[in-house]
Amino acid sequence: MNTHALIQKIDAALPQTQCTRCGYDACLPYAQAIVLDNEAINRCPPGGDAGIQALAALTQQPIRALDPECGTHTLPTIAFIDEEHCIGCTLCIQACPVDAIVGANKKMHTVLSDRCTGCDLCLEPCPVDCITMVPGPTEWTIHLANQARDHYNLRQERLSERHGESLSAAARVLANKPKVSAQADSSSHRSATIADVLAKARARRQSS
Numbered sequence: 052m053n054t055h056a057l058i059q060k061i062d063a064a065l066p067q068t069q070c071t072r073c074g075y076d077a078c079l080p081y082a083q084a085i086v087l088d089n090e091a092i093n094r095c096p097p098g099g100d101a102g103i104q105a106l107a108a109l110t111q112q113p114i115r116a117l118d119p120e121c122g123t124h125t126l127p128t129i130a131f132i133d134e135e136h137c138i139g140c141t142l143c144i145q146a147c148p149v150d151a152i153v154g155a156n157k158k159m160h161t162v163l164s165d166r167c168t169g170c171d172l173c174l175e176p177c178p179v180d181c182i183t184m185v186p187g188p189t190e191w192t193i194h195l196a197n198q199a200r201d202h203y204n205l206r207q208e209r210l211s212e213r214h215g216e217s218l219s220a221a222a223r224v225l226a227n228k229p230k231v232s233a234q235a236d237s238s239s240h241r242s243a244t245i246a247d248v249l250a251k252a253r254a255r256r257q258s259s
């Protein structure tokens with residue numbers, strides 16, 4: 052099997068949640084690293100033991116335990132937005148690798164549950180902590196993985212062709228952080244307004 056074909060087969064065996072827990076920006080870069088850089092095959096928590104067995108067979112390597120530094124294997128989850136507390140900042144939309152969140156600036160946001168991969172990447176950017184993970188599909192199927200890959204690829208194409216944005220999911224999340232600070236620093240009035248909104252949102256959340 053040539054290198055390209057092996058990368059494709061390994062990518063096809065990965066869950067496509069695009070969660071970055073393996074340490075790579077998405078599933079395909081991890082597949083490429085396994086083939087091209089001899090990266091370990093035990094770095095994908097969503098794939099769990101079954102995923103490691105599949106990768107071991109494809110790469111003709113021994114089966115290994117999941118690397119605990121990457122996380123633990125859990126049942127699938129999906130994100131849920133507490134719409135009452137959402138301030139419509141859009142940071143979660145920017146972080147989502149598969150376009151599973153809809154909303155507009157200053158409007159409440161909603162997760163499209165049939166698109167969500169449970170990657171968790173929307174949690175950290177949310178300034179009011181109104182996103183939680185709840186139980187998702189009973190099992191993560193090949194159909195769901197293929198669908199997630201398609202959604203991820205469509206998003207990547209859009210970001211690179213129309214906006215020239217970074218293709219890195221991790222970079223997107225980090226890039227979103229300074230935007231909030233930059234907005235808050237732009238003027239004292241604006242800073243006070245944003246701080247006030249966040250404080251009220253947090254207060255509402257704590258009291259609910």
Ligand code: SF4
Pocket residue numbers: 065066067068069070071072073074075076077078079081094095096097098
């Ligand atoms: S599912 Fe997550 S941990 Fe597994 S290969 Fe894809 S991005 Fe990496």
Ligand code: SF4
Pocket residue numbers: 129130146147148149150151152162166167168169170171172173174
């Ligand atoms: S909604 Fe959140 S958990 Fe679901 S795919 Fe998007 S970023 Fe990941």
Ligand code: SF4
Pocket residue numbers: 132136137138139140141142143144154159160176177178179180181182
């Ligand atoms: S990051 Fe949080 S507050 Fe901002 S739009 Fe998303 S859910 Fe709403």
